[in-house]
Amino acid sequence: xxKVGIELKIIKTKYSITILILLVVLGLSIGxxxxxxxxxxxxxxxxxxxxxKLPIIRNYVDISDISDSYVTIIWTIRLPRVLLGVLVGASLxxxxxAFQGLFKNPMADPYVIGISSGAAFGAxxxxxxxxxxxxxxxxxxxxxxFIGALGAVFLVVNISKINYKVPTTTLILAGIAVSQFLxxxxxxxxxxYSRDMAKIVYWTLGSLSGKGWNPLLSISIPVILAMIxxxxxxxxxxxxxxxxxxxxxxxxxxxxxxxxxxxxGTFMVSxxxxxxxxxGFVGLIIPxxxxxxxxxxxxxLLPASALVGGIFMILADTIxxxxxxxxxxxVGIITALFGGPFFLYLLRASKKVNKY
Amino acid sequence: MKRFRxxxxxxxLLMLISITVACSEKNDLDNDTNIEDINQKENNExxxxxxxxxxxxxxxxxxxxxxxxxMRIISLAxxxxxILFALGLGDRVVGVTSFCxxxxxxxxxxxxGDYSGHNLERIIxxxxxxxxxxxxxxxxxxxxxxxxxxxxxxxLSETMEDIIQDIETIGKATGRNEEARDxxxxxxxxxxxxxxxxxxxxxxxxxxxxxxxxxMGAGKGSFMDELITLAGGNNIANDTDGAYPQYDLEQLIExxxxxxxxxxxxxxxxxxxxxxxxxxxxxxxxxxxxxxxFEGNEANLVSRPGPRIGEALEVVAKAIHPELFE
Numbered sequence: 001x002x003k004v005g006i007e008l009k010i011i012k013t014k015y016s017i018t019i020l021i022l023l024v025v026l027g028l029s030i031g032x033x034x035x036x037x038x039x040x041x042x043x044x045x046x047x048x049x050x051x052x053k054l055p056i057i058r059n060y061v062d063i064s065d066i067s068d069s070y071v072t073i074i075w076t077i078r079l080p081r082v083l084l085g086v087l088v089g090a091s092l093x094x095x096x097x098a099f100q101g102l103f104k105n106p107m108a109d110p111y112v113i114g115i116s117s118g119a120a121f122g123a124x125x126x127x128x129x130x131x132x133x134x135x136x137x138x139x140x141x142x143x144x145x146f147i148g149a150l151g152a153v154f155l156v157v158n159i160s161k162i163n164y165k166v167p168t169t170t171l172i173l174a175g176i177a178v179s180q181f182l183x184x185x186x187x188x189x190x191x192x193y194s195r196d197m198a199k200i201v202y203w204t205l206g207s208l209s210g211k212g213w214n215p216l217l218s219i220s221i222p223v224i225l226a227m228i229x230x231x232x233x234x235x236x237x238x239x240x241x242x243x244x245x246x247x248x249x250x251x252x253x254x255x256x257x258x259x260x261x262x263x264x265g266t267f268m269v270s271x272x273x274x275x276x277x278x279x280g281f282v283g284l285i286i287p288x289x290x291x292x293x294x295x296x297x298x299x300x301l302l303p304a305s306a307l308v309g310g311i312f313m314i315l316a317d318t319i320x321x322x323x324x325x326x327x328x329x330x331v332g333i334i335t336a337l338f339g340g341p342f343f344l345y346l347l348r349a350s351k352k353v354n355k356y
Numbered sequence: 357m358k359r360f361r362x363x364x365x366x367x368x369l370l371m372l373i374s375i376t377v378a379c380s381e382k383n384d385l386d387n388d389t390n391i392e393d394i395n396q397k398e399n400n401e402x403x404x405x406x407x408x409x410x411x412x413x414x415x416x417x418x419x420x421x422x423x424x425x426x427m428r429i430i431s432l433a434x435x436x437x438x439i440l441f442a443l444g445l446g447d448r449v450v451g452v453t454s455f456c457x458x459x460x461x462x463x464x465x466x467x468x469g470d471y472s473g474h475n476l477e478r479i480i481x482x483x484x485x486x487x488x489x490x491x492x493x494x495x496x497x498x499x500x501x502x503x504x505x506x507x508x509x510x511x512l513s514e515t516m517e518d519i520i521q522d523i524e525t526i527g528k529a530t531g532r533n534e535e536a537r538d539x540x541x542x543x544x545x546x547x548x549x550x551x552x553x554x555x556x557x558x559x560x561x562x563x564x565x566x567x568x569x570x571x572m573g574a575g576k577g578s579f580m581d582e583l584i585t586l587a588g589g590n591n592i593a594n595d596t597d598g599a600y601p602q603y604d605l606e607q608l609i610e611x612x613x614x615x616x617x618x619x620x621x622x623x624x625x626x627x628x629x630x631x632x633x634x635x636x637x638x639x640x641x642x643x644x645x646x647x648x649x650f651e652g653n654e655a656n657l658v659s660r661p662g663p664r665i666g667e668a669l670e671v672v673a674k675a676i677h678p679e680l681f682e
Contacts, residue, residue: 039610072638073606080634130623194454194470198567199622207570210605212634326607327596328570 015300022307026086029311033318034082038325039073049074080213081321082314084275087220088208089282089313090306091272094227095265096283097290097305101237101298102261103168109283110269113175113262114152116280117182119273122148123203124186128193141203142215142274149270152178157262166258206277206332208317215275226268227306233261234298241296279313281335285343286312292346312339412509412529415518416492420507425531426485432469433490436511437462438662439523440488442539443532450482458656458664480504486529513661514579514599516547516586516669523663539663546666547586550673554588557677562589563608563641565618566600568625568633573603579661580617580672587673589615609638615676616641617648619655648675 034050035043045063049071052061063071095110102108110116126144156178160170190197236257240247244254269283286309287301294304316334323329409423430451431437437456440449446461451468468475468482476497479487487501491512498508509529513519520540527536562584564574574580575596584591592611593603616639618630627647636642650658650671657668674681 037606038604039606069609069612069638072635073609076635076638077605077609191470196622202567202569205570209570210568210634214634321604321606324597326593326604326611327575327598327601328604330570330602 011297015297018294018300019303019307022304022311026307026311029314030082030086033314034074034079036318036322037073037078038322039070041070041074045070046074050079076212077210080211080216081208081317083220084211084216084272085208085314085317086310087216087223088272088276088279089286089309089311090227091223091268091309092279092283093286093290093309093312094230094302094306095269096309097287097298097301098230098233098237098261098265099283100287101241101301102258103172104241105168105172106288107284108172110265111179111278111280111283112172113266114156114178114182115149115266115269115273116278117179117186118152119145119149119270120186120200120204120278121152121182122146123274123277124189124196124200127196127199127203128189139215145274146270149273150266152182153262153266153270157259165255203277205330206279208276208331209321209328211275219271219275223268223271226264226271230261230264230268231299231302233257233264234302237261237298237302279332279335281332281339282309282313285339289343289346407528407531407533410528410531412525414509414511414525415513415521416510418498418509420509420529422486422507422529424485426507426529428482428484428486429530430468430479430482430484430487431456432474432488432493433511434458434656435660435662436488436490436526438660438664439511439526439539440530442663443523443527443530443535445530445532448530450484451479458653476500480506488526514577515582516543516665519661519665520544522661543663543666547669550669551586553680554673554677557588557680559588559590560615560676561592561611561613562615562617562676563592563611563613565616567621568618568630571603571605571608572600573608575599575601575603580658583658583669583672584617584676586669587676589672589676605635609635612639613641614644615646615648617650617672617675619659620649620651621655625649650675 035041035046045066048061048063049066052058052063052071053075092110096108099108099110099112100106103112122144123141125148126141131140131144156171156174157166159178160166160174162170186200190200236247236252239250239252240254240257242250248254273279287305290305290308291301294300313331313335316338317331319338320329320331320334408425409421411419411421413419427448428450429440429445429448431440431449432453434453434456437449437452438458440446441459441462446459449462449465452462452465453474454467454470456462456465466478466482468478474497479501484506486507486509489498489508489510491510493508493510498510501508507529509525511522511526513522520543523536523539523543527533527539564580564584566572566574573593573596574584574591575598576591576594578599581591581594581599585594592608592613593601596603616630618625620626627649630636630647630649631642641647654671657664657671660668670681
C-alpha cells in the first residue's frame with residue numbers, strides 16, 4: 001500500500017475513534033441528564049423505570065415501590081425531553097456545519113436562508129386561522145411551520161438562482177430579504193390578531209418542555225435518515241471549499257450538491273423546529289467549536305457537530321429546567337448565555353477558526 | 357451658485373410657511389380650549405360638586421390636582437374601564453381600548469388603543485380631562501398628555517387591598533366617593549362571605565395555568581395567587597420569584613395539585629386537551645376530574661383587577677370547593 005493510502009487509512013481510523021468516543025459521551029450524557037431533575041428521584045430508580053418500559057426486560061423489573069407520578073415524570077416528561085433535545089441540537093448543529101461549508105461563510109447558520117422565519121410564518125398562519133387537524137399526532141402548528149420553512153427556502157433558492165446556478169452571495173442576500181419580509185408579515189398578523197399574539201410570541205421563543213413521545217417518535221426516523229444521507233456529501237463539500245469552479249473540474253456536480261445539502265439541511269431543521277420552536281445560537285456556535293477541536297474536514301465535522309450539538313443542547317436544557325426550580329428559563333437564553341462567552345473564549349484561544 | 361441661491365430661497369420659504377401653519381394651529385387650539393372652558397363651566401354649574409379641587413395620587417407617584425370634576429375620561433385598561441362604569445361614569449367615558457369588553461356599553465365607546473399602543477393624537481383630539489393608563493403608562497406619553505393639559509393617573513394592582521385603594525382613588529378623582537365606598541363595601545362583603553364559607557374546609561392544593569406551551573403558572577405576588585389563598589386553596593407555585601413564571605412540568609407532577617385551574621385563552625384549549633397532555637394523567641386533579649376552565653366572562657373576571665374582584669373570588673372558590681356552594 002502506498003504511503004498516501006496508509007495515511008488516509010490512519011485518518012479514517014482516527015475519525016472512527018472520534019465518532020465512537022463522542023457517541024459514548026452522548027450516551028453517558030443522556031443517562032446523566034435524565035437522572036438530573038427537580039423531582040427527587042435517584043439514579044437507580046430512574047434506570048429501573050426506564051428498564052421497566054423496555055420490551056422483554058420489563059418482565060424482570062419490578063417498580064411497584066416507585067410512585068406513579070415518578071414513573072410519569074421520568075418516562076413521559078423527562079426522557080422524551082432529553083431525547084428531543086439531542087435531536088434538536090444535533091439537527092441544528094449538523095445543518096449549521098453543512099451550511100457554513102456550503103456557503104463558505106462562517107456566519108451562516110440554519111436560519112440564514114429563511115428556515116426560522118418561514119417556520120414562524122407558517123406557525124403564525126396556523127395560529128391565526130385556528131386550524132386544528134393533527135396528522136400522526138403532530139399539531140397543526142408544527143405541520144404549518146414545516147411547510148412554511150420549506151416554502152421559504154424554496155422561494156429563497158429560486159430567487160437567487162441565476163442561469164441554473166445558485167451563487168452563495170445572492171443566496172444569503174435573498175435569504176435575509178425573504179426573512180425580513182416574512183418577519184414583517186408576522187408582526188402585521190400580531191397587530192391584526194392581537195388575540196393570538198401571546199401564542200405566536202411563545203412559539204417563537206422555543207421550548208423542549210412537555211412535548212411527550214409522540215412528536216419525537218414521528219420526526220426522529222426521517223430526521224436521522226437525513227442526517228445519515230448528508231454525510232455522503234462530506235467529501236464533495238471538502239472539494240467545494242477549494243472553489244466552485246475547481247470542484248466542478250474535479251468532477252463534483254456543484255449545483256446538484258448545493259441543492260441536495262440545502263434540501264437535507266432544511267428538512268431536518270424544519271422538522272425539529274416545528275416541534276421545539278426556534279432555538280437560536282446552537283447552529284452557529286457548535287459547528288465552530290467542533291471545527292476548533294476536530295478540524296475542518298467535513299467527513300468528521302458533520303457527524304461530530306451533530307453529536308456535540310446534541311450533548312450541548314441537553315446540557316443547556318437541563319440547566320434551563322433545574323437552575324431556578326420550580327421555575328424554568330427559556331432554553332434559548334441558556335444556549336446564548338452559556339454558549340456565547342465559551343465561543344468567544346475559543347475564538348481567542350484558537351486561530352484555527354478561520355479555516356471553515 | 358445660482359442654483360444654491362434658489363434652494364436657499366425655497367428653504368427659507370418653506371420655513372416661513374411651516375412657522376405660519378404652526379402658529380395658526382396653535383390659535384385653533386386656543387379657540388377650542390376656550391369653547392371647552394365654557395362647556396365645562398356650564399357642566400360645573402349643573403353638577404355643583406364642592407369636592408373639587410381635589411388632590412389625588414396613584415401608586416406610581418403621579419400627583420394630580422383636579423380643579424373640577426372630569427367630564428370626559430379615557431380609560432386605557434379594561435380594569436379601569438370597569439371601575440369607571442361601576443362608578444356610574446359610563447356616559448363620561450369617551451375612549452377605551454380594544455380589550456374593554458365589560459360592561460356591554462363599553463364596546464360602543466371609541467377605541468383609542470390596543471396592545472400595540474395608543475393613538476395619542478386621537479386621545480388629545482378627544483380632549484379628555486382625565487386619562488387612566490395601564491400600570492405606570494409610558495413616561496413619554498404621560499408627559500405629552502400632561503403638556504396638553506390632561507390629568508394622567510395609572511393603575512395596575514395585584515392584590516385585593518390595592519384594588520380597593522385604586523377604586524377609592526378613582527372615585528376621589530371623579531367626585532364619586534359615595535359610589536366608590538359602595539363598591540368597596542360590596543367587595544369586602546363578598547370577600548368575608550367567601551372566607552367564612554371556606555374556613556372550615558380543608559386546604560386544597562391548586563395550580564393556575566397562565567400558559568401551556570411552555571407551561572407558565574400564577575406564582576407568588578400574582579393576583580391569582582391571592583384569590584386562590586383567600587378561597588381556601590394552597591397555590592403550589594407560590595414559592596417562585598416572579599408573579600408569572602415559566603413552570604417546571606416535573607414539579608407540577610411531583611407537587612400533584614388537587615385542582616387545576618386555567619382560562620380558555622385559545623379555542624383549542626379544552627378540558628379534554630388538558631387531559632391528554634403528556635404526563636398529566638399522573639396529576640390528581642386530572643385523575644379526579646378537578647380541572648376548571650374559566651370561559652368568557654369568568655375568564656375576564658379572574659384576570660382583571662377591577663370592581664368585580666369579589667365575584668372573581670367567588671368563582672375561584674366555587675372551582676376549588678364546589679361542595680360548599682351547592
